[in-house]
Amino acid sequence: MKKFVNDPQQFVPEMLKGIELANPGTLRYVPEYNLIMRADAPRDDKVSIVQGSGSGHEPAHVMVVGKGMLDAACPGDVFSAPPSDYVYETTKLMRSEKGVLHIINNYTGDRMSFDMGRELAEAEDIKIATLIVDDDVAVKDSTYTVGRRGVAGNFFVIKAVGAASERGAELDELVKLGERVNSVTRTMGMALTSCTPPAKGSPLFELGEDEMEMGVGIHGEPGRRREKLANANAIIDELLEAVVSDLPYGSGDEVALMINGLGGTPISELYIVYGHAHQRLADRGIEVTRSYVGEYCTSLDMAGASLTLVKLDDELNELFDAPAEVAVRIF
């Protein structure tokens, strides 16, 4: 296994410890419950924003805890939902007068775990609301999902509600805002290669040298179909057609365009993808006014990418412009 790993069982805890050490004073790792939280959370003048999911999607979500984003992230093991008692403990730690908002990417395991964690916390009179993100247009139901999956588009939901929560927005306002962002956000991804979970030590699935998986899920689960490997522009055209036609986005729309790498694809290639997508959108009269190129929601070391569009308006532009301070940085 060509990975930086010691004991595969300690993969997630060692990563979380590293995040804490790299962010002294601002982030705190709580080993008992496997969570990362802002050192200054919770605050009673602010709704606490919490997201959990399996690990292996970094920077989602443990590396997007910070001012203007999440107050805490509650990860499970690699590609496994967090245990419900950890959801419960995270919620208790984030208890605030204004309430706690759970953001969940739509996967059955995560939803079950958060439902149980929520029930336990509500029994202690903690005010909680839940936001489900389901931006993936690839399949209606999937291996791990009833309904659409939640993937990289969840960053826009977190960014918007994170910014609004800093200004004191109420829990019900944040739910409405998050649902609105989710309703104008669409994503589809594709895999060039499989990925290798540390505890398995070998590729999660097989993909031939001349094959690619269109519409892949972020746990390597099957997408729309397996196809012959194509060149970059043909791949992007297929992703773009699926995403644009779904909402649909149309001439005159202003959009955010995110090209998200799945972990093993270098950023040079992501900019090639970005450039073609931007130009094809312009051909359709759709103007890209915000661009996001990099890794946001990955599948370990998988080579591949996803494409997300968000239909913008003044309120969303203003929230996306608001400052955010997270662990991931270049400078």
Next chain:
Amino acid sequence: MKKFVNDPQQFVPEMLKGIELANPGTLRYVPEYNLIMRADAPRDDKVSIVQGSGSGHEPAHVMVVGKGMLDAACPGDVFSAPPSDYVYETTKLMRSEKGVLHIINNYTGDRMSFDMGRELAEAEDIKIATLIVDDDVAVKDSTYTVGRRGVAGNFFVIKAVGAASERGAELDELVKLGERVNSVTRTMGMALTSCTPPAKGSPLFELGEDEMEMGVGIHGEPGRRREKLANANAIIDELLEAVVSDLPYGSGDEVALMINGLGGTPISELYIVYGHAHQRLADRGIEVTRSYVGEYCTSLDMAGASLTLVKLDDELNELFDAPAEVAVRIF
């Protein structure tokens, strides 16, 4: 070849076009000379900072053009030095009353190309100075170098001189500052896998399933030795010992620690590497007060990482804190 690529000959131009489209109004792509420049450069009240190198190391250097960093980057094709006439044209475009600073990672091809480009530009009375970065402790001479190679540590040189140049520092002051940063910066890298140049379509070198290359160069050139694959902590201990003992860094020092991914390693693993390195440095009485975890100087899709230390002082801390606006971003 599991890559987002159309015509391999257009790999670099298509990437550069993508960078321009993602940064309208701030960055400009000049196809005639294959360069990326700040839209507001040059300015006569500021030394222009220029770096060139082969492509395939992104974000270095075309994605670190922007306020507080480079004024222009002049890339060659993948793993090839930029042609000297492009260096010349870039320098002419960046002509400023205060001069132009060339930053070069120490590789023979890049030095030759920049030497010739400098001569041509000086014949037109452009004031130029040159800074050589050679932070790699792995080998004294290498396949492509007389003397030490320049690798990921060059980001600290760019950051410091970029910040100082914004405040109007003179050309000779910037040379002194850059040499000082280089003199307290040391790096060593290692590869878990090879990488695949788009025009070759197959791995650049072979590395067995149970092997790793310690001290690898950023073009996949051999390092100190090929070893049996080890666990993360053993790898980090070896990198750290080589880097710490070289300057040497010692008890009481405050340092910046950079864990740089080589392109194919997910950020989850980089934080595992970071955490162990941080703790081992603490064991030696060396305090990490600035941390950088992510991709800074890559080798296409190579899995692996490099470790850089910079000995800090008040002046460097202040320059590293200064704002920088570059293409690469998460938010």
